[in-house]
Amino acid sequence: MRDALRQHLRAILDTYDAVPADFEVELERPAQPEHGDWATNTAMRLASVLKNNPRAIAEELAEALRARVDPNRVSAVEVAGPGFINIRLADTYLTDQLASALKAGSSFGRTTTGAGTTAIVEYVSANPTGPLTVGHGRNAVLGDTVATLLEWTGCDVTREYYYNDAGRQMRVLAQSVRARYEALVADVEMKTLTHEDGSTVEVPVSFPDDGYQGAYIIDIAQALADEHGAALLTTDSLRPFQDKAEAVIFAEIEGTLARLGIEMDDYFNERRLYDDNRVNETVERLTEAGYTYEKDDALWFKTTEFGKDKDTVLIKQTGEPTYRTPDIAYHADKFERGFDAIIDVLGADHVATYPDVISALDVLGYDTDRVEVLLYQFVTLVRGGEPVKMSTRRANYVTLDDLINEVTADVTRFFFLMRSASTHLDFDLDLATEASDKNPVFYLQYAHARICSIYDKAAEVGLDATGDVDLTLLTHDDETALIKELLRFPEVIDRAAAQRAPHHVATYLREVATAFSQFYGSCHIIGEDASLGAARLKLADATRTVLRNGLTVLGIDAPASM
C-alpha cells in the first residue's frame, strides 16, 4: 500500500516541471489516529521549489490523488495542518488485508525485501576459556535474533561463531589445567594468590599468574586424571590439556546456547587460518601495499594513516601475531565467501579495535561498506535495586546458565531484546523473576494463552469460524484499531531487520497485546450473534498469529495456557 501511494504521488509530481526527478516521496504513519493511516509532507517540502504556499500545493496534490486511487482501498484524502496530506484506508481494504494475513498464517510477517541477498552474522565468538557470561548472553541473543529477522526478509543467512584457539589465552588456559592436573596426580607445592580485595585462593606453584581460577578448571583436570592417571606428567606438550579443556568447555557453551534456542551454522576456528597460511598471506599483502613497518622487533600496521592516535602491532616481538591479525584474515575469508552483508556483533569494549580490521580490509581492496558492526552496551544485573558486582578474574560472576536457571530462557531472551543495543542494559532480576503483570514477557504470553483459551471455549459452545466469515462486521473502534495494529507487522519486521534492531519487535508486540486486551474488554466473542462472533474469533486468530510469529522471531515460546 505504501509503495502504491508513493507511486501515485510520484506520477502526479511528474506533471510538474519544477519538481526534480530524484525527489523522494515520504510516507509515514501519523502518530495521531485522527491524522489518518498514512501521511505525506510532500507539499511542505515542495513549497520553496514550486513557489507556492504548502496548503495550496497540498490541495492540488490531494485532488489529483483522489482521482487516481481506488475508492475500495482509500476512503479519504485530506489536507490538514501546515500542509500534510492525510490518507485514510477503506474498511474493505483493511478486512481484505486481514483475510490475507489469516491465510498467510505462520508466514505472516515474512517479506521479500531481502530476497536474493546473503548475509553472515558473526556472534557470541567467545573463546572457549570458561562458561558464557551474562555479557555473552546479550551478544548471543542479539546476533541470533538479527539473523532471524534477516531470514524473515528472505535473506540467506549464515550464523557463525569465531574463536581463537592459537593464541595466548588458550595457552594460559592449558597451563591452568595442567597445573591443576599436576596437583591432582602428584604431590606439588601450593602457593597463595591474594586478590585486590584481600581474598585469597590456593593454587599450585606452576599455576600461571593470570591463570583461570574457576572451579571448572579443576573438573577438567580431574577428567584428565580419570582418563590418564599420572601418564600426562611426562609430556612436555600443552596439547592434551588444551584439547581437553576446549572440548569440555565448548560442550558446555553449546549446551548453554541450545537452552536459548541458538544453533550456529559454523564454528570457525583461528587455527584453520594458520593451517592454510592465510594469516601470513594477509600480513604479506598489507606489507606489499606499504602499510606495515618493523620497529622494536615487531611488525606494525600504520593505523595512524586511518586517523588513529597510534599504529598497532600485527606481529609481536615473540613472532606471535596479535589477535587482530588472524581476525583480519578471517574477515578477508568472509569477503571471499561472497556475502552481501557481513555483520559482527561486538561488545562496547571492542569499539577501539574493530576499526583497525576495517582499515586493513580497505587496504586489501575489499568493499568495507558491507561490514557492519552491531555494537551493544554492557549489561548490569540489578537485584534489590543494587547492581550485582562481578569480577571475571576470580570467576566470581553470574554465568549465563545461572541467569537462565533463575529467570528462564524466555525471560532472558526478552530482557536482552527489549532495549536497543546502544543503551546500557539494566537487567532487573527481581522484575525478571516475578511472574506477574510487572513482567513484560508474561504480558505477551498471557495475551496469546488467552486467545487459545477462547478458542477452546468457542469449540465447546459450537462457535464455528471455519466457513465463510464476514469480516466486514468488524467495525467497532477497538476492532479497527486492532486490525490496523496487526497489519503493521510486516513493516515492523522490515524496519527491525533493516536497522538490525530487534527491540522494535518487542515494543510492537506489546502494542499488539495492548490493542488485543482493549478489544477483549469491549467486544465479546462468545455469546454474540454467530456471524459477529465468528468474525471476532477470526480477529482473535489473526492476533494469535502475530503474537506467535513475533515471539518466534524473538525466540520466545508462545504458550497455549498459563
Added chain:
RNA sequence: GCGCCCGUAGCUCAGUUGGAUAGAGCAGCGGACUUCUAAUCCGCAGGCCGCAGGUUCGAAUCCUGCCGGGCGUGCCA
C-alpha cells in the same frame, strides 16, 4: 587528552531516519470481576527531551560548544 555510546515522567526505556498536541511499562492515586483467563481493563496525575547557541516552514531527532555517566585508548582478547 583523544575515540565511541548514552543523557527524554520519580524509576526503566520507546520515539517510524526532520513533522502535527513528545509516548509506554513500572511506581503513585481513583475505579471495574454472578459474563470468553483480573498475569487484565478504564481513568487521573506526572516533562525546560542535560545546558547554550546554530541550521529551516518545523528540531527530542541534524551541526558546534559545554556539563554529567559508561566503555575504550595493551606487543591482552
